[in-house]
Amino acid sequence: AQSVTQLGSHVSVSEGALVLLRCNYSSSVPPYLFWYVQYPNQGLQLLLKYTTGATLVKGINGFEAEFKKSETSFHLTKPSAHMSDAAEYFCAVSERPGANSKLTFGKGITLSVRP
Amino acid sequence: ETGVTQTPRHLVMGMTNKKSLKCEQHLGHNAMYWYKQSAKKPLELMFVYNFKEQTENNSVPSRFSPECPNSSHLFLHLHTLQPEDSALYLCASSQELAGGTNTGELFFGEGSRLTVL
Secondary structure: OEEEEEOOOEOOOOOOOEEEEOEEEEEOOOOEEEEEEEEOOEEEEEEEEEEEOOOOOEEEHHHHHEEHHHEEEEEEEOOOOHHHEEEEEEEEEEOOOOOOOHOOOOOOOEEEEEO | OEEEEEEOOOOEEOOOOOOEEEEEOOOOEEEEEEEEEEEOOOOEEEEEEEEEEEEEEEOOOEEEEEEEOOOOOHHHHHHEEOOHHHHHEEEEEOOOHHHOOOOOOOOOOOEEEEEEE
């Protein structure tokens, strides 16, 4: 069975600082990996995804993530945090191609950005 | 209207009430989903409909009853709920392609915040 671990529930950074949100997964087959963002009072929006090919994936709003098979990780980074990045971030894994119905989400991490 | 629209955005109901949540997608997708989002817990997949046929029911109590009359509309009928059912209910859609492939992206609505008294 697949699973996702997002350690901690809250990360706080200063504006302009590096953002690093950690995600580790377990999967019995090569996974599809996703990061979603949820702004207050909104639904989830796809930030980026890894399916096959290049392991460094670039997404919207300057975010990127790197798939590291040996570490079973898919950490999300952004070089310089902006106030508008404050939101909740969810990592998700899918084992079956095209199987959105089998997406397993992590608990989410709340990102706060200090002025 | 664009994307995925959910109504109502907020709902307060007693345990003996019957109410329904509505979801409409304007993206031409053929798969729709209900998720439950509770504080400090992972998103829980409740139901999946592909081409109007229910393909997933993740052990959801019968007090939740989904209905998918067409590929654009999805309902969640609520009956004799419990206080622990209070949560944000998210609807999502996706485009399932031939061979079971798709872009891997779910499009979410803004959710319906349900409070059961």
